[in-house]
Amino acid sequence: MAVSWYAVAFLAASALGASIAPSNYVLEKSACGRVWVTVYSPAIRLTGGKNLLDAIELNWDFSTCSDTPMQIGLFNDRPMSWKNALATFPLNSAVGFVITNISLGEGSLPAGWESSPGVKGPHCLWPWVGAGNSFIQSFNCLKIQPTWMEDNADKINKLRIGELAIPGTHNAGAWKFDTEISTVERDSFVLCQDRSIWAQLVHGIRYFDFRIAYYDFYEREEDRYWLNHNLIRVRPLLPLLKEIKAFLDSTKEVIFLDAHHFPVGFYHQNGAPIQQVHRGLLNIVQRELGPHIAPASQFATGPGTRGPTLQAFVDAGRRLLFSYVDNSIVAGNRWLWPILPHLWANTNRPSELFHFLDNMIDRSPLPSARSPLFSAMAQTTPTVLDILLVRGSLRENADAVNRNVTARLKTRWRNNANIVSTDFFLGNDVTDVSIALSVERSSRL
Ligand SMILES: *[C@@H]1O[C@H](CO)[C@@H](O)[C@H](O)[C@H]1NC(C)=O
Numbered sequence: 001m002a003v004s005w006y007a008v009a010f011l012a013a014s015a016l017g018a019s020i021a022p023s024n025y026v027l028e029k030s031a032c033g034r035v036w037v038t039v040y041s042p043a044i045r046l047t048g049g050k051n052l053l054d055a056i057e058l059n060w061d062f063s064t065c066s067d068t069p070m071q072i073g074l075f076n077d078r079p080m081s082w083k084n085a086l087a088t089f090p091l092n093s094a095v096g097f098v099i100t101n102i103s104l105g106e107g108s109l110p111a112g113w114e115s116s117p118g119v120k121g122p123h124c125l126w127p128w129v130g131a132g133n134s135f136i137q138s139f140n141c142l143k144i145q146p147t148w149m150e151d152n153a154d155k156i157n158k159l160r161i162g163e164l165a166i167p168g169t170h171n172a173g174a175w176k177f178d179t180e181i182s183t184v185e186r187d188s189f190v191l192c193q194d195r196s197i198w199a200q201l202v203h204g205i206r207y208f209d210f211r212i213a214y215y216d217f218y219e220r221e222e223d224r225y226w227l228n229h230n231l232i233r234v235r236p237l238l239p240l241l242k243e244i245k246a247f248l249d250s251t252k253e254v255i256f257l258d259a260h261h262f263p264v265g266f267y268h269q270n271g272a273p274i275q276q277v278h279r280g281l282l283n284i285v286q287r288e289l290g291p292h293i294a295p296a297s298q299f300a301t302g303p304g305t306r307g308p309t310l311q312a313f314v315d316a317g318r319r320l321l322f323s324y325v326d327n328s329i330v331a332g333n334r335w336l337w338p339i340l341p342h343l344w345a346n347t348n349r350p351s352e353l354f355h356f357l358d359n360m361i362d363r364s365p366l367p368s369a370r371s372p373l374f375s376a377m378a379q380t381t382p383t384v385l386d387i388l389l390v391r392g393s394l395r396e397n398a399d400a401v402n403r404n405v406t407a408r409l410k411t412r413w414r415n416n417a418n419i420v421s422t423d424f425f426l427g428n429d430v431t432d433v434s435i436a437l438s439v440e441r442s443s444r445l
Pocket residue numbers: 087101
């Protein structure tokens with residue numbers, strides 16, 4: 001099919017995703033439908049006993065097109081010709097995915113973003129996907145989206161924060177142990193992520209669900225606060241706050257931080273909060289992030305509303321919203337944002353998860369909700385037996401739902417989802433889809 005690139009660009013202007021690239025350097029294009037790259041979260045056991053980690057996965061959806069292209073391929077640069085493909089696969093269905101046997105590798109962040117601020121705008125990591133017949137009609141790449149809010153500011157800044165689609169991570173701090181006894185990067189039931197907070201920000205994640213614990217056996221108070229997964233200590237909190245600060249210092253992005261659970265050290269036996277432990281945490285957050293904090297007392301807009309516009313935070317230069325799961329503490333610290341409703345299905349079954357989320361996303365926000373935000377927890381939860389019997393793993397669980405999360409966000413959840421928090425987010429396309437949906441929603445205002 002011989003379509004000129006001009007025609008392709010014109011047609012793509014109405015397709016989901018076409019509005020993602022702010023510059024004339026287009027990273028993603030389709031005459032019809034869409035292709036995208038994800039990373040397969042489970043390890044693949046190869047013959048010979050070795051494991052293939054982080055296999056690149058190619059995804060397509062041509063369900064709205066009259067024809068499905070004949071083939072899809074993986075490329076290490078912008079796909080121009082099939083002869084440059086690293087691997088090709090025939091397409092036999094309008095919607096689907098294929099897991100390649102090629103690893104992402106290090107996943108180094110491009111355009112200068114590895115550990116400090118780089119060039120604005122979306123940029124590609126190395127893997128590209130292309131699909132077509134004799135010509136490549138659709139292409140895309142695995143991206144970072146370090147400045148997506150600023151890139152799309154002229155459109156999305158007029159949205160209220162409750163109207164945005166926001167990519168988030170569940171248990172954001174549970175990546176790679178950093179304790180006295182462990183630096184393990186992969187395990188079965190504790191780690192939910194495999195990217196640092198900095199890298200999550202650079203990839204475009206803007207909501208972080210943190211589980212904070214307190215251990216008084218450390219000498220210095222600031223060393224006593226940890227990120228946990230339930231009772232298991234994963235990483236110290238302070239370095240993560242510094243990564244968030246560095247990101248806020250050098251961008252115009254708005255970040256939603258959520259103290260969602262305090263599994264150890266924050267409550268007395270009788271359930272009453274230990275005031276000095278909460279106070280210590282708030283002091284550290286204020287010390288590290290103070291000038292960036294958008295106090296709820298100044299910005300919040302009342303129960304049942306969708307909150308201030310993004311513009312309000314950018315104009316005030318206050319771009320960090322800190323939500324706190326304990327309303328008794330919020331009552332005494334009016335800069336904190338009230339409990340952010342977490343739509344948690346508490347099931348290990350994907351079908352129940354989607355049934356629950358479909359229903360709850362439709363009904364949210366509740367008219368009485370004090371927070372303008374709500375987070376769909378788009379992951380299954382293993383049972384105690386699953387863990388004891390080592391049935392599956394968090395990586396396999398994430399893999400069982402992440403593709404459907406991408407698909408749901410584009411369809412059933414398209415108009416009403418706010419924050420969508422996932423595990424191993426490189427296994428879904430929530431970031432790029434959320435950006436496109438936010439732009440789409442702003443065009444209706
Ligand atoms: C990867 O898959 C291709 C077929 O797509 C095969 O020819 C090749 O041997 C495989 N490589 C490895 C390392 O398994």
